[in-house]
Amino acid sequence: MSPDLLRNVVDALPSGELERKLATGRPLRVKLGVDPTSPDLHLGHTVVLGKLREFQDAGHKVVLIIGDYTARIGDPSGRSKERPAASGEEVDANAKTYQAQAFRILRDDPDSLEVRFNSEWLDMPMESLFRLARTTTAAQVLERDDFAKRFKANEPISLLELLYPLMQGYDSVAVKADVELGGTDQKFNLLLGRDVQRAYGLPEQAVLTLPLLVGTDGVKKMSKSLGNYVGVTDPPDEQYGKTLSLPDEAMGEWYRLLLGRPPDTGASPRDAKRTLAREIVARFHGPEAATAAEAHFDRVFVQRQAPEEMEERTVDGVDNELVHLPAVLSDAFGLSRSEARRLIQQGGVRLDDEVVAQPDVAAAALDGRVLRAGKRRFVRLRLRAAV
RNA sequence: GGCGGGAUUCCCGAGCGGUCAAAGGGGACGGACUGUAAAUCCGUUGGCUCAGCCUUCGAAGGUUCGAAUCCUUCUCCCGCCA
Numbered sequence: 001m002s003p004d005l006l007r008n009v010v011d012a013l014p015s016g017e018l019e020r021k022l023a024t025g026r027p028l029r030v031k032l033g034v035d036p037t038s039p040d041l042h043l044g045h046t047v048v049l050g051k052l053r054e055f056q057d058a059g060h061k062v063v064l065i066i067g068d069y070t071a072r073i074g075d076p077s078g079r080s081k082e083r084p085a086a087s088g089e090e091v092d093a094n095a096k097t098y099q100a101q102a103f104r105i106l107r108d109d110p111d112s113l114e115v116r117f118n119s120e121w122l123d124m125p126m127e128s129l130f131r132l133a134r135t136t137t138a139a140q141v142l143e144r145d146d147f148a149k150r151f152k153a154n155e156p157i158s159l160l161e162l163l164y165p166l167m168q169g170y171d172s173v174a175v176k177a178d179v180e181l182g183g184t185d186q187k188f189n190l191l192l193g194r195d196v197q198r199a200y201g202l203p204e205q206a207v208l209t210l211p212l213l214v215g216t217d218g219v220k221k222m223s224k225s226l227g228n229y230v231g232v233t234d235p236p237d238e239q240y241g242k243t244l245s246l247p248d249e250a251m252g253e254w255y256r257l258l259l260g261r262p263p264d265t266g267a268s269p270r271d272a273k274r275t276l277a278r279e280i281v282a283r284f285h286g287p288e289a290a291t292a293a294e295a296h297f298d299r300v301f302v303q304r305q306a307p308e309e310m311e312e313r314t315v316d317g318v319d320n321e322l323v324h325l326p327a328v329l330s331d332a333f334g335l336s337r338s339e340a341r342r343l344i345q346q347g348g349v350r351l352d353d354e355v356v357a358q359p360d361v362a363a364a365a366l367d368g369r370v371l372r373a374g375k376r377r378f379v380r381l382r383l384r385a386a387v
Numbered sequence: 388g389g390c391g392g393g394a395u396u397c398c399c400g401a402g403c404g405g406u407c408a409a410a411g412g413g414g415a416c417g418g419a420c421u422g423u424a425a426a427u428c429c430g431u432u433g434g435c436u437c438a439g440c441c442u443u444c445g446a447a448g449g450u451u452c453g454a455a456u457c458c459u460u461c462u463c464c465c466g467c468c469a
Binding site: 216218248268300338375 | 416423
């Protein structure tokens with residue numbers, strides 16, 4: 001087999017299974033399931049998607065399952081009210097953007113890609129659900145590490161959550177998956193998919209798990225809720241800056257998982273990271289955007305200057321009339337006036353390069369100047385004579 | 388069905404009649420520093436017409452000079468026993 005398909009793979013289970021399937025010579029159906037609970041993909045998702053792409057390139061067929069049904073039910077994980085079930089429109093919209101973003105990595109052609117929605121088969125009669133539910137015991141599901149922990153700690157586990165792995169397994173039945181991919185956290189679910197397939201008299205899928213990419217904090221896995229992610233659709237400047245904030249220790253892993261190669265041996269950490277950031281931006285926005293993002297970063301964060309382009313804000317007032325800056329800041333950056341006042345007190349507000357000491361400033365002193373809050377927020381002021 | 392525990396500011400979590408806009412941690416934000424939006428250190432973190440005032444502690448009532456803290460009802464959540 002092509003050794004490439006196992007590059008970066010953590011588990012390939014059962015051992016030798018993928019090889020046996022590849023040896024048949026027929027194109028394999030390689031499944032990935034995603035719940036469109038959030039519209040945005042981040043770099044962590046691209047690790048698995050990249051592997052799918054390798055399968056496509058090797059002549060296999062990727063079956064991308066959009067979990068519109070599972071997402072609609074909503075993640076039931078305890079915790080009262082915070083996660084309401086996504087509405088139908090939301091899910092549909094997310095599914096669309098999700099696909100569009102996934103196609104930045106996957107090849108979008110009917111021979112090597114099939115996109116399915118699991119509402120197609122999961123919206124099933126009770127009777128069918130019973131059949132599915134009979135395939136697995138409570139003990140089996142409770143073995144899963146996170147359930148086991150919660151169970152032990154007397155934390156709530158809803159029945160619906162227990163059903164989740166089964167539904168995911170049924171997806172494999174419905175699309176007759178030969179292989180299913182997922183992050184290492186999916187190992188249990190992927191393996192359970194085999195049991196479900198067997199119960200339905202189908203050949204069992206091979207299971208491949210891929211490493212979870214650490215987030216920009218270098219410690220926890222990348223996830224939107226932890227805020228340590230670099231989004232596929234983030235603007236170039238954001239992608240570049242977020243990547244540079246990655247701790248040096250995590251750089252090797254990002255190189256391996258995202259670029260498929262180690263950092264240049266001669267390069268300093270600084271340069272290696274800049275290269276990494278540039279390549280990431282280039283992948284999603286093109287090389288020119290990458291160059292521009294780097295220039296922007298140097299200008300704003302290394303040289304501490306205002307960016308070349310920024311939004312403008314009109315301020316009413318003439319001559320020596322005093323303008324209340326907290327109001328302007330609040331308007332421009334969405335702060336409350338109290339927050340803005342505190343910012344000023346803390347020396348976090350500048351006009352051009354001068355720290356603003358007083359909340360009220362003469363109107364004449366504002367026109368054309370750059371109002372800056374902290375390191376990252378800028379706005380150019382334009383004076384307009386009050387009517 | 389019975390018994391018990393709980394709902395606090397962005398999150399977790401202390402408070403259990405006044406000294407509470409409410410400890411502590413996380414996060415976020417600002418400052419210093421830096422190759423960095425990292426790390427570290429310092430500070431801030433309900434709103435406002437800001438030395439004062441207003442609105443918060445699941446909801447609605449009540450007791451009290453005074454309630455996040457006590458009482459009543461309600462809503463929701465969790466565990467245990469069956």
